[in-house]
Amino acid sequence: MSPANKEHANPRFDEIREKAETRKRAFKEAPGPKIHIGMATCGIASGALETKDAFEQMLAQLGIDAQIHTVGCIGHCYAEPFVIIDHPESGFPPIFYPEVTPGKANMLTKLFLAEGDPRFEHILGATEKNEMIPWVMEFARFSQEKRVVMEKCGHIDPEDIYDYIAADGYSTLAGMFQRTPQEIIREIKNSGLRGRGGAGFPTGPKWELAANEARDTKLVICNADEGDPGAYMDRTILESNPHQVLEGIIACAYAIGAHKAVVYVRAEYPLAVRIITGAIQQAKQLGLVGKDILGSSFDLDIEVFQGSGAFVCGEETALIRSIEGFRGMPRHRPPYPVQSGLWGKPTVINNVKTLASIAPILKNGAAWYRKIGTENSPGTAIFSVVGDVVHPGLIEIPMGVTLRTLIFDICGGIPKKKKFKAVQIGGPSGGCLPEDFLDTPIDFDSLTQAGAMMGSGGMVVMDEDTCTVDISRYFLDFTQKESCGECTFCRIGTFHLLTILERITEGEGNEADLKTLEQLSEDIKNGSLCGLGKTAPNPVLTSLRYFKDDYDAHVEEKRCPGMMCRPLVAYYIDLEKCARGCDACVGCCPVEAVFTTSNRKKGIDQSLCVKCGECMVACPPEYDAVRKVSPPQLAPIVERPQQTVKEHK
C-alpha cells in the first residue's frame, strides 16, 4: 500500500482489500508448489489448455498437492505456452519455463515437483534473484523493458478481481473521489500522457474539453477495436488485466462527469469479450462500478459493445456510428466526439493502453510518469514485434529507446545471421524504414517525422530476403479492402495503387507507373476524408523514398532483390552440388517439374515449375544444391532428357 493511499482510507474499499490480501496470503502460504500458466489467446493458441490438463492429470496421478494459477499473457510470445513453477521446498527460486508442451508438463511434474530436479536444460530463467539460476532480469528482453501498462499482465489471474486488488489494484479510486474532477484532469495533463490509439493526441486536454461541455449526459468509450493486421496488444491487455482498464475508465468518467461507458471490442476477440464482461460484473458486485461507487455518490455503468470487425470502425467517428446502429463510416470532424459523439453527446474515446496508463499515473503521480520516456512523449510504448527477430512478442519500453536497441538488444536481432533490411512500424498506416533510421528514437514525433507512425504499435522486422514492393502491396491490399468506400480517393485511389503495385511485382511495371504511384499517393493523402485514407499511402510513399532501388530493380531489370515476387524468381539445381542418385526433391514437387538428368542428377523444368520452393526445403543441407535467382533468366536451362519425358508420360 503506497503512503498516498493510506491517507485516503475508505472503509468500504479497505474491507475489500483486506479480503483480497487474506486470499492472497492463503494462496501464498498454502503448502505445495504453485504453477502459473499463461492462458491468454496467445497461450491457448500454442496449447496452454492441453498443458494445463497435463499438469492436472499428472498431479492427480502422483498425488501431489499443487495449485494451478491461470494468468494472462506476459508478452513473451516466443516462449508460449509458458509456465512459472514456484516450488519452495525444492530450494530453487520460482522458475520460468518456455514452450511447455503437455509432454514437458508431465516431465516437470514427475522430475521437478515430485523429485526436485528442475531440469536445467529447459529453464529460461528464474523470476527472482538467486545464486543458482540466471535471473530473467539479467536478459535484455526483460531488463530493458519498462512495464507500466503491462506491469501486472502475466502475473495475476484476469478472471479474479481479488488478484488485481491484492496487487494494489483499484487503490486509486478511494483517493480519487476525495479530489475534484478538475484535479484529476490536471494530474493527467501534467503527466503529459498522449493517446495510444495512434495519433498521440494529449489525453488530459481531451478530457478537459469534454469536461467543459455543459451537457447533462456525457459518455466514455474505450476503443478496443484493434484492427491492424499483426497488432494484438489491446487484446492482450484486456485478456490479462482487464481491471486496470476499468480503473482508467472510472477515472475518466469521474473526471468528465460521465455516468455511462462503453467498451468497444471486436467480436473476433471472444476471450477478451468474455473476460472484460466478467470483470465488469465482478467490479459491480464489489461496488467498484455501478451506483454510488465506494460511497462517493458517483454512479457509472459500463457496457461491452461487440464490433463486427472492420478496421475502419476503429476510427472514432465510424466507431460511434456503428454503435448507433449504422454502417461504420467516418464522418468529417469537427465536430469532434468530445463535442458531439455517441448519440450526439460529448464523448471521450480513448484507446485501451491510454486508459490502462491512468491508474499508474494517479497512483505514482504525474511527475513520476514524466520521468519515463521523453519530453514530448512521456511514458511507455507497447509494440507487438513480429517478423524476423529472435524474440518476438509484446514489448513495453520507455519512449525514446531507439529502434536499434529494441530490435537488436531486446528482441535479440535477426535470426539465421541474416542482415536487417527494413522495419515496418504502425501497420497499414505506417511506414517502412531502412537501416539508416535504426537510431531513431521511438516516440510519436520522431516516427512521424521519419514517415512512419506510432500507429497502434504493430512492428514487423524484415531481413534481407524481403521485398518492400511486395510488403507495400500487402498493406494496400488490406487498406483497399477495409476502406469504408465512402470517399473517392480512398475507395478508388487505393485500388489503383494496389493494381499498379501488383503489376510491378509481376514484372510488368514501367517508369510511368512509379510516377503515378507517387502522385496518386500524395493526392490520396491530401484528399481523403479520414485517417484511413490519409495514411493508407504511407507504406508506398516510404518504400518509394527509402527503397527506390527495390522498385527500380523490378521495373528496369525485372528483378526482385528480396526474391519474394514469384514471377521474377526461378529455382534451379546446381549440378556441381547435386548428389548423384539422391531423390529428396523429386517427390516433393507438386507439379513434377523435377527430372533426372542424363548423369543421374536433377534438373528443374522451368516451364512446369510453379516456384513453390519445396525442392529447396527438401534438398538435404549437406548438398544444399537448390538455388533461387532473380531475374528468372539467370537460371541455367537444363534440358530434360528425351526418355525421361517419355517415362513421365
Place this chain on the structure above:
Amino acid sequence: MVTLLIDDKKIDVKEGTNLLRACLENDIYIPNLCYIKGMQNPPASCRLCFVEIEGEDHPIASCTVRVRDDMLVHTDTPRVRRLQKTALQLLLSVHDVDCKNCPANRKCGLQDMARFLKTALKSNRFDLFLKKNQVDQSHPFLDYYPNRCVLCGRCVYVCRDQQKLTELTFAQRGFNTVIGFFGNSQTIPPSCDRCRACAEVCPVAALLPKREI
C-alpha cells in the same frame, strides 16, 4: 451577415452559411457531387469541392466549412485543381462513359465538371475497371447501374433524412462498395413506387425508376 472574399470577389452572406453553398449561390462554381442544400452534416465524401482558405495549411472541402467574417477563400489554386482533377479521373476510371445512351446526358455532374476543369471525359492516367454486373434489378421499382454510380450518397441521404425511410444503403466495402436495397423486396413500402426522390437527386442517372427505361 458576414463578408468574405472569394477569389477577390466580395460576398455578403449570413454567418454560419455553408461555404460551398455560399459560393454556388454567388455564381462561383466549385465542382461538387455529394452536397445537397440544407444538409446539416454534409458527408464530404466526393472530395471535389476543395478550396484553400488563408490560414489553413491544406486544401479543405468547402462543404464542411461554415463561413466566418473576413474569410479569404481561393477556389482556383494549383493544389485545389490537382486534387479535383485526380478525383474526377478516379471517378471516371470506374465509370462506363457512354453518354449517348445515358439518360443523364447533358445534365450530368461528371460532364459539367470535366468541362469546367477542362479535362477529358475519360481517365487516361488510370486503367478502367468496370463492374461485371451492369444493372441491379432486384428492387421492384428501381434499377441501379453500378458502373454509372459515383457513390455520392445523395440518394441514401434523401431517402433516409427527407423521406424518413431506410430503403437504400451503402453495401459491400472498399472498392466493391455499391448502393444496395437490403436485398429484400418484401418489406419495401408501396410509397416507394411514387416517391422517386432518390432518382431525382442522382447526378448521373445511376438510379432510375423501372418503367422509364
